[in-house]
Amino acid sequence: MCGLAGWVDHAGLGPDAQAVAEKMNDQLTHRGPDGSGVWLARRAVLAHRRLSVIDIEGGAQPMTLAEPGRTEPRWVVTYNGELYNHRELRRELTARGHRFRTASDTEVLLAAWAEWGADAARRLNGIFAFAVWDDREETLWLVRDHLGVKPLLYHHDGGRLIFGSEAKAILAHPDVATEVDEDGLRQLALPLLKFPGTNPYRGVAEVLPGQVLSFTGNGVRTHRYWDLAELVAAPAATEDPDEAAERLRSLLHDTVTRQTIADVPLCTLLSGGLDSSVVTAIAAGLPERAGLGSFSVDFTDAAGSADSRSAQDRHHAREAAAFIGTRHANIVLDSHLLSDSAERDATVRARDLPNGFGDLDTSLLLLCREIRRHATVALSGEAADEILGGYLWFSEPRAVAADTFPWMADSPAHGYLHQRVLGTLDPELVERLRLEEYLADAYATALGGLDLDPALAPRERRHREIVYLALTHFLTMLLDRNDRLSMASGLEVRVPFTDHRVVELLVTLPRAVHHAGGREKGVLRDAAVGLLPESVRERRKSPYPTSPDPDYSRRLTDHLTRVLHDPPEGLDAIFAAPALDPRHIGEAARSHGLVSNFEGEVILNFASWLRQYTPRLAL
Known part of the structure; x- marks a missing residue:
């Protein structure tokens, strides 16, 4: 896992290109503390910060490749991610005549691009965001993984395209205004929603998940791979729950096995919930991962309590760990x-934006920071809830029936968080921005891209709609959050449930199979038979814990x-x-159980962001 930055200017780079590229690269040091590099040509500059995970000695970037018989490089890559099928690709490319100097997946990626061009993206299994400069064709290519686990942003202003892993790198370019x-x-104002392809900073966009972008002298073109x-x-992959569970178990075993490949210490995030426990059980069952480390989060004030969500997680995590070994x-x-205000500032800085969930974000940042002392790579159970309908808003009647994104409906299914944000905003600003109209347009646009069979039963149709909305507008927000807060400490988090083969199976299963046996995520529970203690395998969904300490609320109010x-x-x-x-704020904190300090957290996040970034706002 790494950070990347750079730009292409078809009119030619200026004399300060090296210094500017290094400044942009320095903004990403947290993503790649193990090394850095800048490659410079007449029209392109590519920069890279490296977190060494595979082939520690080799694999430095930007990496170049020349055509056979030539010495000058034609292709240059700066790459963030991991290819879980790089060994198979290496064998295939070797058979096609390619020769490799390193054991890195970066060199495999570059050779694949030389062999197949943009079609190489269809062959990749992994999490990735990368830029390839073709010096002969004078073309920049930007590519992002299937579900958008790794971020990739860009700024296009005519004959120039500036890119980076995070907005802070792009904003470090002197010609991009904040x-x-x-x-x-x-x-x-709508922090619970990810708007695909966009970014709040003016002129900054993102490469979509599953997308290839090319930039030439004729402009920008995109296509979906x-x-x-x-x-x-x-059509449904299968309607047989037993067959689906067997196929899912086989796929998960394969993808978790692939994702445990690393030349550095590896662990898992084990909350004691179903998803993380399944990933941990499969990983720990591999002979080469005997004695695997696992980590859960807790809070000082809850350490002696048996009632808080974190205390329940603690119990189930220990039970799962003991069973798994x-x-x-x-x-x-x-x-x-x-x-602590400094930790809030660090959290906002990691995300580049005030969007966030208060102590849920800060606790994740601190958890990753502590884990990084023991491991460089961690496996997570993220994404199963979105694919399999694990949240309450997949079933709560008002959320399901609402003519909007279900987690933003006026229902208890997501703690009324959307309504609580709107309640804090200036009414004149809400009216001027026409937020509800904007939200309605976003919802209509999202579903407009989904062409479902009109013969589907209404309940099945709505379930597929919600799965699609969850993966494109909710999970993408969580994946971005996880990437930023983990990479702030140089911790690489891998997400087995986002393997595109797993997704391809699960999104085509009927609702009845998702909820086999009348249980949420029933097909996954059936796939986990024998892997987990029954109490964990059948445990209901529990939200990520927040601090139950009333002193936290008082300190937050004092800070405000x-x-x-x-x-x-x-x-x-x-x-x-x-x-x-x-x-x-104090009254609001006492009146809500889910993210109890949300109103105060939102305001403090904005205050931190305004102070750190001093953005020009259209107010």
């Missing part, structure tokens, strides 16, 4: 540290009081006056 227009403000909408609309550690986070004594410019134009009253 501005947020009205569309950007709308995105910031993998289309989720086509898969969701495809991992070396388990429960990382206990101090709620004083969670409320200090911030509002000298607020950053723009804060009072975004939020309603009552929302900026710490007493109101």
Whole structure:
């Protein structure tokens, strides 16, 4: 896992290109603390920060490749990710005459591009975002993995295209302004929703998951090498729950096996829930991973409690670890540290934006930081809930029936978080931005790209719609969050449930198979028979825990009081006056169980972002 940056200017690079590229690259040091490099030509500059995971001694980037019989490089790559099928690709390419100097997957990727061009993307199994410069054709290619696990942003202004793993790298270019227009403000005001292909910063866009982008003197072109909408609309893979469970178990075993390949210490994130426990059980069952380490999160104030969500997770994580046989550690986070303003600033800085979930984000940042002391790679159970309908909003009647994204419906299925955000915003700003109209347009556009069989039963049709919306507009937000907060400490998190073969199977299963036996994620529970203790295998979904410490809420209110004594410019134009009253925040904290401090967290995140980034806002 790494960070990448650079740009192509068809009018030619200026004399300061090297210095600017190094400045952009320095913004990504956290993503790649093990090495850096810059490659420069007349029209292109590619930069790279490296986190060494495979072939520690080799694999430095940017990496170049010449055509046979020539010495000058034709192809140059800067790459962030892992190819889990690089060994098979290496054998195939070797048979085609390619010779390799290193054991890195980067060299395999570059050879694959030389052999198949953009068609190489269809052959890749992994999580990746990369840029390839073809010096002979003077073409830049940007490619992103199937579900968008790894980020890839760009800024296009005519004859120039600037790219980077994170917005901060692009914003470090002197010709890119830190501005947020009205569309950007709308995105910031809707933090529970990921708008595909966009970014709140003006002029910054993202390569879509499953997309290839090319940039030549004639401009930008894109195409999809993998289309989720086509898969969701495809006929059912099977309607037999037993067959589906067997196929799923086989696929998970293969993908987890692939994703445990690393030349550095590897562990798992084990919450004690079904998804992470299945991944951990398969990984720990591999002969080469005997004694695998696993980690869970807890809070100081909950350490002696049996009632909090984190306490329940702690119990089930220990039970799963004992059954599976991992070396388990429960990382206990101090709620004083969670409320520290410097840690909030670090969390906002990691995400480049104020969008977030308060102590859920800070605790993930601190957890990853602690795990990084023991391992460089961690496997996660993320994405199973979105694919298999594990959230309450897949079944809660008001959420399912709502003519909007179900997790943003006026229902208890997601803690009314959308309504709570709107309640904090300045009413005049909400009216000017026409947020509900914008949300309705986004929803209609999302479903407009899905061509389902009209013969589908209404319940089945709605289930497929929600799966599609969850994968394209909710999971992408969570994957971005996980990438930013883990890579802030140089920890690579791998996500076996996002293997495109697993997704291709699961999204084409009927709702009845997803919920086999009348249980949410029933097909996964059936696939896990024998892997887990029954209490864990049949455990219901439990949200990621928040700190239950009432002192955390009090410290947050005190922090907000200090911030509002000298607020950053723009804060009072975004939020309603009552929302900026710490007493109101305290009352809101006591009245909600899911993300109990959400209103205060949102305001403090915006204050941190405004202070750190000083963006120009269209207010």
